[in-house]
Amino acid sequence: xxxxxxxxxxKIIEKRQSVAFWCNxxxxxxxxxxxxxxxxxGPKLLIQFQNNGVVDDSQLPKDRFSAERLKGVDSTLKIQPxxxxxxxxxxxxxxxxxxxxxxxxxxPGTRLTVL
Amino acid sequence: xxxVTQLGSHVSVSEGALVLLRCNYSSSVPPYLFWYVQYPNxxxxxxxxxxxxxxxxxxxxxxxxxxxxxxxxxxxxKPSAHMSDAAEYFCAVSDHGxxxxxxxxxxGTRLQVQP
Numbered sequence: 001x002x003x004x005x006x007x008x009x010x011k012i013i014e015k016r017q018s019v020a021f022w023c024n025x026x027x028x029x030x031x032x033x034x035x036x037x038x039x040x041x042g043p044k045l046l047i048q049f050q051n052n053g054v055v056d057d058s059q060l061p062k063d064r065f066s067a068e069r070l071k072g073v074d075s076t077l078k079i080q081p082x083x084x085x086x087x088x089x090x091x092x093x094x095x096x097x098x099x100x101x102x103x104x105x106x107x108p109g110t111r112l113t114v115l
Numbered sequence: 116x117x118x119v120t121q122l123g124s125h126v127s128v129s130e131g132a133l134v135l136l137r138c139n140y141s142s143s144v145p146p147y148l149f150w151y152v153q154y155p156n157x158x159x160x161x162x163x164x165x166x167x168x169x170x171x172x173x174x175x176x177x178x179x180x181x182x183x184x185x186x187x188x189x190x191x192x193k194p195s196a197h198m199s200d201a202a203e204y205f206c207a208v209s210d211h212g213x214x215x216x217x218x219x220x221x222x223g224t225r226l227q228v229q230p
Contacts, residue, residue, distance in 0.1 A: 004158070033217055040124075042205050042220030043159070056217065091158060098216040101147055101166040101209075106158035 002026065004107035006092050012113045018080040021110045025073070025094030031055075032069055033104065034077050035091040043091055049075060050098055079112075087114045117142045117208040121221035129229045134178075134193040136224045138206030141187065147209035148189045149218065150180055154202045162204075165189060176200070201228045 005024040013019050025032050030051050035043035046065065048056040051072035060067065064083070069075040079086055089111050093104040122137040140146050147166050151159040163174025170182040180191045189206060203225050207218040 031216065035217075040222070042119075042207070042222050043218070044220070045217035048217050093159075095216070101164065102216070103149075103161050103164065104218060106151075106160070108156070108158045111156075 004092055004094055004105055006090075006107035006110055008110060009108065010111050010113075012115065013082055015084055015114050016081040018078065019082055019112060020076055020078045021090050021092075021112075023075045023077070023092030023107060025075070025092070026105055029094035029096055029105070030072070031095045031098045031102075032075050033093040033095075034067060034075070035093065037089040037091055037109070039088070046077070046090075048098075055098070082112075082114045084114050087112055117146065117210060117219045119206050119208050119219060119221040121204075121206050121224050123224055124222065125225045125227065127227040127229060128196045130198055131195050134191070134196045134200065134226065136191040136204050136206075136226065138180075138189045138191065138221060139187050140189060140206075140208050142208055148180075148182065149207045149209070150174065150178070150189075150191050151205045151207060151220075152202050153205065153223075159205065162191070196226075196228045198228050198230065201226055 032049045034046040037043040046060045047067045049069040052069045067077045089109040091109045092107045095102040118141045120139045149164045150162040163172045165182045173179045178193045203223045206221045
């Protein structure tokens, strides 16, 4: 089966510019996650969706980050305006259901560089 | 809140030697634990997971991990390292809040395999 797709793979922007990332989860996966992975650190959750509803966005910097999951399938993560500290890899993951034991399948990530 | 500590940000072994990557967890409820591997410019791939069944868990590529409740540990081992094992390894614990199923990751251990 096809894996989690993300685009673009790489993005370089100036600070204060806007950027958007796209994720297409594995078909049939109801739960979708966005993680931020700063260089040298483990991924950190930004937001969790169940179908098209938000389950947890407690760690999303809402003054500049936004995310949506239209129709419970694809998702978009946006940063506006970007700061230098937003330089990171943004990973999208999906699971069939929000059970604790379920395996999360990760996409290849989008590497963002903010200059 | 759950947390994971990975001891050693870098581990170097010779090809054919034992691989031991350390992970200790903190959780207020019985944990679900995961080991993921990340190759350069790729997403995370599941190696194995512990979900309260057998304490010795076997994964892909010859890796295994043993859950030790008394030591709050979930160390990853492989009897004989291969050059292709060089990558970053992340230990993670599954969250257990209502509806929340995100993973809390350790900071990662970079494994180098010397010829």
